[in-house]
Amino acid sequence: MTRFNAWNVFKNGFTGQKNWDRQWRDPEPKKEYDIIIIGGGLHGLATAYYLAKNHNKKNIAVLEKGWIGGGNAGRNTTIIRSNYMMPGNHEFYEHSLKLWENLSHDLNYNVMFSQRAHVSLFHSPSAKDGAARRYNIMRLHGTDAELWDLDTLKKNIPHLNYDNARFPILGAAVQRRAGNARHDSAVWGYARAADSLGVDILQNCEVTGVKRSQSNIESLETSRGTIKAKKVGFAVAGYTSVLWQMAGLGNLPIESHKLQAFVTEAVKPLLDHVVVYGVGGAHFYISQSDKGSMVFGGDLDWYKSYAQRGNLPIVQDSAEAAMAIMPCLGRIRLLRHWAGVMDMSMDGSFFICKTPLSNLYLNAGWNYGGFKASPASGWYFADLIANEQPHKHVQNHNLERFEKGINIDERGAGPDPKLHG
Amino acid sequence: MIRIKCPYCGERDHSEFTYGGDASIKYPELDAPESEWTKAIFFRENIRGIQKETWHHTNGCRLWLEVERSTITHEIKSVKVCHPQIEKITKSKL
Numbered sequence: 001m002t003r004f005n006a007w008n009v010f011k012n013g014f015t016g017q018k019n020w021d022r023q024w025r026d027p028e029p030k031k032e033y034d035i036i037i038i039g040g041g042l043h044g045l046a047t048a049y050y051l052a053k054n055h056n057k058k059n060i061a062v063l064e065k066g067w068i069g070g071g072n073a074g075r076n077t078t079i080i081r082s083n084y085m086m087p088g089n090h091e092f093y094e095h096s097l098k099l100w101e102n103l104s105h106d107l108n109y110n111v112m113f114s115q116r117a118h119v120s121l122f123h124s125p126s127a128k129d130g131a132a133r134r135y136n137i138m139r140l141h142g143t144d145a146e147l148w149d150l151d152t153l154k155k156n157i158p159h160l161n162y163d164n165a166r167f168p169i170l171g172a173a174v175q176r177r178a179g180n181a182r183h184d185s186a187v188w189g190y191a192r193a194a195d196s197l198g199v200d201i202l203q204n205c206e207v208t209g210v211k212r213s214q215s216n217i218e219s220l221e222t223s224r225g226t227i228k229a230k231k232v233g234f235a236v237a238g239y240t241s242v243l244w245q246m247a248g249l250g251n252l253p254i255e256s257h258k259l260q261a262f263v264t265e266a267v268k269p270l271l272d273h274v275v276v277y278g279v280g281g282a283h284f285y286i287s288q289s290d291k292g293s294m295v296f297g298g299d300l301d302w303y304k305s306y307a308q309r310g311n312l313p314i315v316q317d318s319a320e321a322a323m324a325i326m327p328c329l330g331r332i333r334l335l336r337h338w339a340g341v342m343d344m345s346m347d348g349s350f351f352i353c354k355t356p357l358s359n360l361y362l363n364a365g366w367n368y369g370g371f372k373a374s375p376a377s378g379w380y381f382a383d384l385i386a387n388e389q390p391h392k393h394v395q396n397h398n399l400e401r402f403e404k405g406i407n408i409d410e411r412g413a414g415p416d417p418k419l420h421g
Numbered sequence: 422m423i424r425i426k427c428p429y430c431g432e433r434d435h436s437e438f439t440y441g442g443d444a445s446i447k448y449p450e451l452d453a454p455e456s457e458w459t460k461a462i463f464f465r466e467n468i469r470g471i472q473k474e475t476w477h478h479t480n481g482c483r484l485w486l487e488v489e490r491s492t493i494t495h496e497i498k499s500v501k502v503c504h505p506q507i508e509k510i511t512k513s514k515l
Contacts, residue, residue: 241467251464303440
């Protein structure tokens with residue numbers, strides 16, 4: 001694989017930039033692999049990449065039922081932040097943010113990471129107190145966090161509804177190092193980097209059956225034949241329950257819900273930050289893409305579903321939230337909206353853990369936060385698969401935490417998956 | 422929009438209703454071991470296909486309904502009132 005650098009761009013200039021290699025190979029499946037990761041999304045590809053890079057593992061395959069970038073990697077709102085406060089979560093997401101900061105260099109692929117700040121508005125004195133508590137906890141753990149008063153906010157983001165908002169804006173909790181990245185670049189970058197370390201990326205390879213003994217997985221039936229595996233990792237958030245039951249393992253603390261996102265026509269630079277608005281039941285987040293489109297999202301569709309399409313009441317809710325906070329968007333036209341299927345877990349936190357089968361490892365339950373988490377998810381999941389024991393930052397992110405009563409419930413919403421937005 | 426045929430109010434938009442959740446959960450006896458309670462409260466079958474679920478007609482008659490719905494196509498197979506006693510009353514009124 002040719003590296004991206006100034007010299008190679010110059011050299012390929014002589015042939016009209018037409019002689020670049022494939023970004024990743026399209027190999028035939030082997031009969032057997034040491035490690036198979038099911039799911040060729042950001043999490044699966046990042047896991048394969050760090051298994052090869054950090055742990056020097058060889059003979060790895062990533063199985064993807066569709067194509068790279070066709071699942072939730074292409075269905076998110078690309079927000080990256082680490083404003084978490086529960087033990088385990090803040091270390092994990094801060095590690096993820098640090099990986100994002102160097103990801104373009106690490107992967108030799110421009111993921112267009114833009115640390116444009118994540119600005120979470122508050123609308124009442126008690127909301128300000130709540131934000132101060134959370135952001136102080138972040139600061140105690142070494143993550144950047146600050147509170148903006150109304151004047152600072154107005155200076156930075158002049159186009160919000162400061163005059164007659166239904167819920168008057170009082171200020172914002174801000175993480176400056178947070179921001180956005182280009183979702184396609186991230187997933188393609190991981191695929192290309194994993195492939196260059198020898199990982200076989202098998203697209204159009206759907207797992208249709210799991211052959212197992214009492215204690216471990218022996219082989220996988222796929223749409224491209226039977227493949228044996230010494231170790232198997234599931235990284236198929238959205239469809240985890242389906243695969244879990246295919247392996248005969250019963251129920252999980254997960255429900256599949258769908259979340260919509262929206263993109264408008266491109267406009268001139270309007271919004272330099274990621275702005276989050278959450279009050280009165282609404283939940284709304286918006287940023288402007290590098291192409292100029294306004295990218296925004298809202299709440300879940302509120303009922304369990306595997307359909308990758310959104311319903312109309314949420315379109316209306318999101319449009320209302322947009323108008324409430326940025327009335328200047330009133331005449332902008334929506335180009336597209338879509339929905340992704342997510343694992344909503346019972347406490348809003350993820351799973352990176354061992355399973356009842358000795359050679360099966362689980363990566364699931366990403367709720368709203370899968371995109372930003374993907375580098376650290378791959379990092380710690382690779383660590384778990386290679387070393388057979390969880391890193392201390394993910395030691396409680398397992399399936400047993402509910403019985404032990406150590407739920408990692410960032411929002412305090414209780415065992416109702418749809419409420420962990 | 423999903424349209425739900427409420428036995429009391431007739432066919433209405435799902436935005437009038439609140440989604441409850443999985444209706445197939447059976448809670449164990451109060452003195453059952455913790456592991457059984459953990460399973461009932463936290464673990465779900467998460468069916469990809471037809472599932473039994475509850476909906477509350479929040480902005481209507483406020484009855485809890487048991488609905489069979491496909492989680493792939495959102496097609497509704499059946500709707501009935503959750504509590505049989507209430508069903509008797511609603512039937513007598515209808």
